[in-house]
Amino acid sequence: MANGKILRQLFKAGTVGDPDAFRRASEAIIEEERQKQHHLLANDLEKILYGGGSIQDNKVKRPLLTYDIPIDKERGLPLLDIRHPSRSLDEIILPESSISMIEELLEEHRRVDILRSFGIKPSGKVIFFGPPGCGKTLAAEVIAFELDKPLAIVRLDVLVSSFLGETAANLRKVFDFIASNNFVVLFDEFDAIGKERNDNSEHGELRRVVNAVLQMMDSYDGLSLILAATNHETILDSAIWRRFDDSIEFPLPDRQILNSLLKLKLRGVRRQFETDDTELLDSLEGKSGSDIERVVRRAVKRMILKGQEFLTIKEIRSALKRENSRNI
Known part of the structure; x- marks a missing residue:
């Protein structure tokens, strides 16, 4: 049986006549059944939803939403990937302390109106840290799913440019874009743009990038929730940590x-x-x-x-x- 969160989304979408939300919830149910090894049921549901076509085929034919995604001037590539999440909170296994912090973050954003009535903002910038493969990217998808928002993943391979000054310009495009849209945004491998500025092995351009990151995070007051993830927290600039409202550890499992x-x-x-x-x-x-x-x-x-x-x-x-x- 699909979890309560997905079922509520499905019923709500059907009631208000929102086909995109209905399709997202239906796809999440199909994916959940596949995770449970219920492949026959998942195939039947997929045929009902798409009339015989696959999810992958229909995603190509019918994009859920279209965004004017900023591009890198050097290569003409998009600076972000926009995805519709399908994995819920019951699919992530973490220490109780980390799960508790994620649940608190979700509650803050679900009850944002109550906080704002007291002049308080929910946490808008959170950093995940810990060894590779311990659930940081999955957690970003889970948070986006639970908040019913698209997940925007910043493409650091495109963001970091070989042109002098272009990386900071790309950062400005990204921050302007996410400020005016309501996403959960993931800066994965954040250490690539947040490295310690006192490291003598790094050149001046990287120091300028870190300064730009600090300034943009200080001034950010947009709609999107910003999540950053790093496998190398020890090399982050000390000033970076103060720009985040919270930090959540993702340790190796006991x-x-x-x-x-x-x-x-x-x-x-x-x-x-x-x-x-x-x-x-x-x-x-x-x-x-x-x-x-x-x-x-x-x-x-x-x-x-x-x-x-x-x-x-x-x-x-x-x-x-x-x-x-x-x-x-």
Whole structure:
């Protein structure tokens, strides 16, 4: 059964006659059923929604919304990717302290009118930090989904220009654009534009970029919620941290989180072992959430291709061995 958040969105869209919102909610239900391994049901729902076409085909044919996205003058490429999120809060596993901070952020933005009646603004700039693969990008999608807003991902590969002064100009375009639209905005790999200015190995252009970032964040008072993510928080300029209203840590999972991740990723998969198996958890220690997802996906594929009815711990161990060889 689809979660309550999606069902409320679906009923609301149907009641007010909003076809775009209805399609977004329907696509989220289809994706949720696929995550549960309910592929036949997901296929049937997809046929009902699109009359036989796939989600990917219809996304190309019928874009949900059109935005005048700013472009980089040097290469003519868009500075942001706009996506419609489909993953909800129950799909992210984090320590209780981190989940609590995300839930507080969501409540602030859902009840923004109450805060403003007391002259208080919700948190508008939040930074995520921690090792790679621990859920920072997923959290941005979840927040966008829960707030029913598009997710705008800043393309740092396009934003950072080889032309002197053009990076700061691109930043200004991005901030002007998100200020006038109501997005959840993700600056991924934020350290690329927020590095410590006292690092003598960096050239003057990067220092100018950091100064520009600081000035734009100080003056920002737009509609969008800004999220930044970094895997290298220790190299961020100290002044950067003061520009954010909150910071949320995304650490490597402990044993309890590993167990919860396995339960989530193996949801709907018939198996011959328990997710709290001591040896299994020992072997996964130090792995990130994305590592776990790859291991499980590889193990399930082997189970299917072998024609097995149940997933065994042997497939998990084999997939884990493959994952460990990737990191050598």
